[in-house]
Amino acid sequence: MQEEFREEYRKANDSVHVPEELMERTVKAVRTEERRQKTTYFWKYAAMAACVCIVCFGGWKLTMGDRIRVQDVTFSSGEMQIGLTLGNQEAKPDGEEKxxxxxxxxxxxEEKGNVPEELWAVEPSRINGEEVFLGQTEDGRLHAAYETGGQIYYIIEESGDRDFLIEYLKNNYFKFYI
Structure with a gap:
């Protein structure tokens, strides 16, 4: 019985004819849908690639961005002599006094020993992609040391003004070019 039913169904299906216009519209609709899906997939992958780029750039910026750590440091007594630059007490234009x-x-x-070794022992900071060692002594002075171009720079800021020292380092010593 089931075999007879299948045969009748097959004959009925064979006798159905689709109009040419309906077939063309269906084929056109299928092609349009396929193009739309391809476009959708393209934009999905483009959005995912953009997200990956943003995450990578953020990670790079996080690791290469400024990271300022000024740590307390105590130098061994008698190990070094600091030449003070106290300046003149006359009124001067802004910036000159600083x-x-x-x-x-x-x-x-080879003269690395001229910079107190306690300063090299602090955790390094990062300013414009350069590693710099920042410390503050009990008397409030800020000390910065870094190596670049085969030389060692040692800077002492007498007043303890962190912002001034960091800006000075950024503007005068650490030039970062992309």
Missing amino acids: KEQLTVEIYQM
Whole structure:
């Protein structure tokens, strides 16, 4: 009985004819849908790639961005002598007075011992992609040391103004080019 039913169904199906216009519209609709899906997939993958780029850039920026850590440091007594640059007490234009609060010393790599070793022991900071060692002594002075171009730079900021020292380092020593 089931075999007879299948035979009748097959004959009935064979006798049905689809109009040519309906077949063309159906084929056209299928092609349009396939193109739409391809476009959708393209934009999905493009959005995923953009997200990956944003995450990678954010990670890079996080690791290469500024990370300022000024740690307390105590130097061994008698190990070094700091030349003070106290300046003149006359009224000066803004910025001039601040510059006199800085002492900048430049050494060759083999003269690394001229910078207190306690400063090299602090956890390094990062300013414009450069590693710099920042410390503050009990008397409030800020000390910065870093190596670049075969030289060692040692900077002492007398007033303890962290913002001034960091801006000074960014503007005068750490030039980061993309």
